[in-house]
Amino acid sequence: ADIVVLPGDGIGPEVTAAAVEVLRAVATRYGHQFHLHEHPIGGAAIDATGEPLPAATLDACRRADAVLLGAVGGPKWSDPKAKVRPEQGLLALRKGLGLYANLRPVQPHAATLGASPIKPHLLAGVDLIVVRELTGGIYFGQKQRSETTASDLCEYSVEEIERVVRRACQLARGRRNHVVSVDKANVLETSRLWREVATRVARDEFPDVTLEHQLVDSMAMHLIAKPRAFDVIVTENMFGDILTDEASMLAGSLGLLPSASLGEGKVGLYEPIHGSAPDIAGRGIANPCGTILSAAMLLRHSLGLQTEAECIEQAVAAVLDAGVLTADLAPAGQAATTADVTAAVL
């Protein structure tokens, strides 16, 4: 299998290196051949080529079976007046590969409850997955800027909503058959279309799945007040961005959470949900678990290697159980390094 690795910026190279080690170990143990190719994206690509997503990187991703990404962005490229930004590379990649469904599972682990701001009794048994629409909405609508105003257009088509809701309902079938669709239908036209389409898709195609609707403001509350109430959550791009960072607090750290971005094609993009964390970059202390678990999702969703994926997931769980925790999770003074955690997983 061909796997493109996009380290990106900040802690990106450190966490992808960790996940690559784990992938190599899986290949050896299970007798697979993984061809791993590194390409630049984001700020690193701007520095090297002037563009956040060089054509060669996109081409390589298109030809690959799967893409593993670290993170992009950093203060070096964050001047609000800059013409090119690292994030454009990531957005263009998601769009270029047609990856409209971003799956972000959240399953708090006993060993990390201490790191969560949420009371532990609310977290027992939480097992939810957010399906975030990833190639539409206000992220991709027309942007305008004049001396005195700026605008961003939020647009959705029936088809864009249908396919991501379908994906969420399919996922629910393998879980607890429950989907909550999140919108702001009392204010936004796109949300009213979203609600109509979601209702129709669920009714006509998934009579066995229960669909409920929540307004995004209420959802921001319920997500932390009663997280056990959720199975699959489906929502548009921007709401999904906000709600998944919030949901990461259920798991105790953003550093733990993986994601898979899928489209109709075979190639999927796998990345931790955390950012490039420039403040801790280069110090060898980043939590590699989100990226390692993203590699597990890669094995499952793009390569069909279910056993291998579970092997990684169990290894990460065991390492957390054993208390090998990076600084985002460990009690003060007891933090393991990226290398410690990676070695323990291996």
Place this chain on the structure above:
Amino acid sequence: ADIVVLPGDGIGPEVTAAAVEVLRAVATRYGHQFHLHEHPIGGAAIDATGEPLPAATLDACRRADAVLLGAVGGPKWSDPKAKVRPEQGLLALRKGLGLYANLRPVQPHAATLGASPIKPHLLAGVDLIVVRELTGGIYFGQKQRSETTASDLCEYSVEEIERVVRRACQLARGRRNHVVSVDKANVLETSRLWREVATRVARDEFPDVTLEHQLVDSMAMHLIAKPRAFDVIVTENMFGDILTDEASMLAGSLGLLPSASLGEGKVGLYEPIHGSAPDIAGRGIANPCGTILSAAMLLRHSLGLQTEAECIEQAVAAVLDAGVLTADLAPAGQAATTADVTAAVL
């Protein structure tokens, strides 16, 4: 003073009735004359007049010194295909009165820590206020709908950003001189303008105030992970909607939180941040504290009655301390009614 009361829908009439009793008690005790006039808005106004904000209601509000509102909306008027919706009444009122700054203070109270999903040690000393931009952004931009697509335009002008950031900085001066501005500047053009303008206003006009920037996704995390880190938070309309509902969980219940919406004119709009809660409407069990505390904000911001405002706030605090709690806050089986809480505050 002339105070317009807009009960609205669902629990709106119950909670405004409670706050009106408290205002009358304040008038008697301190020797003020409050002229209270009720007008319809939202679903109630649609039923009565066909319009969510009848001209007579808007006129009365324009002439008043202050407006106290309950909540609008409910399933009766929520058909996605409906031509008029209760929420339009509220949005038109905010816009019609030029109320661009929505102040939402959050100060967890010892007696309600048990009801919060957040660990108590994180909540001690939390005292933050969100300043939400209220008459711009995606709520008010052009909306379009065709058979197969929908769109909402998010727009901001320099002036709209300046005035709300200024208000936030002024507020910070009376507090801890610290403002966090929330945007999504790595993706949105409106957010890049927001960040530029906020930076300039703070630098040129408020050198004594520290301004920091946060991306909205990170903020959704930090708000619950380290709520003590925040003093004043300023953000655009939609982000403010989401973040304040989330922030309400710090206080233990949405039902506790008041808000004040202010513009350049003298008239302010005061409303709890909760919605019309149709599921519990008419049962006499709604938490009136958010509306009673909104009445306190009304006395402070529109009528300049600082002592009277504090009198109400202390009464509410004492009632919570005494354990007179509605169902949203009370241990199971020990809930007080709306009337119990109101009587205790009186």
